[in-house]
Amino acid sequence: MQLNLQNYKANIYEKYPFDDSKHSVIFLPGAGMDHRTLSMFDLSELKDRFNILSFDLPGHGYTSGPIANSISDHSSFCIEALNKLEIKKPTLIGHSWGGLVALDLSTKIEHKMTICMNIAYPFMVGDMLLDYAKGNLDQAVEFLMKYGIYKFPETEIKTKGFGTMGSGFYGRKKGEIKSPYGTKVVEDDPDREIKLYPIKRLFNQSEKEISSIDLKSCNSFRLSDEQISNLKNIKYIFSEKDKLARYNPDNVLLKDLNHDEDIIMLDDVGHFPFFESPDGINKVLTDLISKVD
Incomplete structure (x- = not known):
């Protein structure tokens, strides 16, 4: 409402x-x-x-x-x-x-x-997180995931595709992820990025700062x-x-x-x-x- x-x-x-x-x-x-x-x-x-x-x-x-x-x-x-x-x-x-x-x-x-x-x-x-949050939202969210997430859920969380406020992955191809923050190459562990998507999407806002x-x-x-x-x-x-x-x-x-x-x-x-x-x-x-x- x-x-x-x-x-x-x-x-x-x-x-x-x-x-x-x-x-x-x-x-x-x-x-x-x-x-x-x-x-x-x-x-x-x-x-x-x-x-x-x-x-x-x-x-x-x-x-x-x-x-x-x-x-x-x-x-x-x-x-x-x-x-x-x-x-x-x-x-x-x-x-x-x-x-x-x-x-x-x-x-x-x-x-x-x-x-x-x-x-x-x-x-x-800390200053590092504040700097990331102002200048690079993707880095800020990754910081929160690194220090905030201890484990993945036992059952994979299902989410809708691309939708409101740009919240969604279009897809993945050879490590390239199209995310709410734009396209980036994830070389180390693209599957991790997909698993984190249900929570990462919650940080995507129209007001970027x-x-x-x-x-x-x-x-x-x-x-x-x-x-x-x-x-x-x-x-x-x-x-x-x-x-x-x-x-x-x-x-x-x-x-x-x-x-x-x-x-x-x-x-x-x-x-x-x-x-x-x-x-x-x-x-x-x-x-x-x-x-x-």
């Missing part, structure tokens, strides 16, 4: 038809990604009780309007969209950079639960001491093999938590569990959300 906000035409993806009598779960994708990320989750067990929605944040997907340069600006966008939809006390899920947006948003609205997946705090992004803008906002995002002390109903999901957002048990966000109940560690998986081990993350999210009143 499309919402007319003050400065935006916001795209809201409905996993299942929206029903204003149901509690709403809002998914916020990671840096440079959009609502298509939600299509990689299977939350069908929840559809009878919950709306499952994903917001295309400013500069992402089909949302049009000015670029938002800070986590706080994205939270403000979400608040306006929630008010327009008349959604009260949502459950928020955010992955990586989207987890920071969800965390910030949780300090500004009433929420039933907020689930932050694969986040670090502070979330410091949006990954750079998002990643920079990670570096500057901080909560006040008061906001941290007032955090409530937050669940954190970390991945054992995540090199991009490593679990730190001494992190200030985790100091007052019941680590057995509020922190979930995914074994043998990297930064993108919905790609690497979809059955595992689907079960974790379904179990958590099912407990929401």
Whole structure:
């Protein structure tokens, strides 16, 4: 669905038809990604009780309007969209950079639960990745794949061919790959490139520098001491093999938590569990959300 906000035409993806009598779960994708990320989750067990929605944040997907340069600006966008939809006390899920947006948003609205997946705090992004993200999106995505992907899924993920926003491979011939970022020769392992396509396609945006803008906002995002002390109903999901957002048990966000109940560690998986081990993350999210009143 499309919402007319003050400065935006916001795209809201409905996993299942929206029903204003149901509690709403809002998914916020990671840096440079959009609502298509939600299509990689299977939350069908929840559809009878919950709306499952994903917001295309400013500069992402089909949302049009000015670029938002800070986590706080994205939270403000979400608040306006929630008010327009008349959604009260949502459950928020955010992955990586989207987890920071969800965390910030949780300090500004009433929420039933907020689930932050694969986040670090502070979330410091290195200069090399920032440079890649601004000047060479393909290199930036390859960096994220190198350090973020621990394993390929056991079952190959099927995706549609060439489509919206240039998201698709035309084909392959002798190592030459026609990808969302143009044609390139992959000499080492063209099959790997094909296997990574279902996740790489999610970074292809009309606004080509949006990954750079998002990643920079990670570096500057901080909560006040008061906001941290007032955090409530937050669940954190970390991945054992995540090199991009490593679990730190001494992190200030985790100091007052019941680590057995509020922190979930995914074994043998990297930064993108919905790609690497979809059955595992689907079960974790379904179990958590099912407990929401």
